[in-house]
Amino acid sequence: MKSILFVCLGNICRSPLAQGIAEKIINEEGLDIRVDSAGTGNWHIGEAPCEHSIKVAALNSVDISAQRGRQVEAADLEAFDLIIALDQSNYENLKKMGAENLVKLGHFGHFNEDVPDPFFFEGFEGFDKVFSMIESCVTELLKEQK
16 A cells, blocks of 8 residues: 545545544654545635644644645546545545545444544534544554555
């Protein structure tokens, strides 16, 4: 595995967290894997990750503040060895775009479920829960790439 793209809806909370966590692990372990993130929607192109995602990442020694939202493009489906959807809705949207090298992030976790959008939780607590889920799954994913 040489490249991984993490995809959520707007590319301002879940997929930037997954990218940041993966980058941290890749750097710590000296792995040769390129990671990026994108959204299936176009609402947040060019925007920084949301405030709560930046905060929860920083509390866990992950810096995502320099990331900027972008929309997944057809070229990404060929450019990345693995496309990782954060939930079923994004999985289905990516399938419709023609993604073949596609899996859900929850496949790599112990819970095998979607990573929920933290905006559906009350306050900051949802971001903390989502960070833990993503961290667990990304850790397992990268263990498989060694």
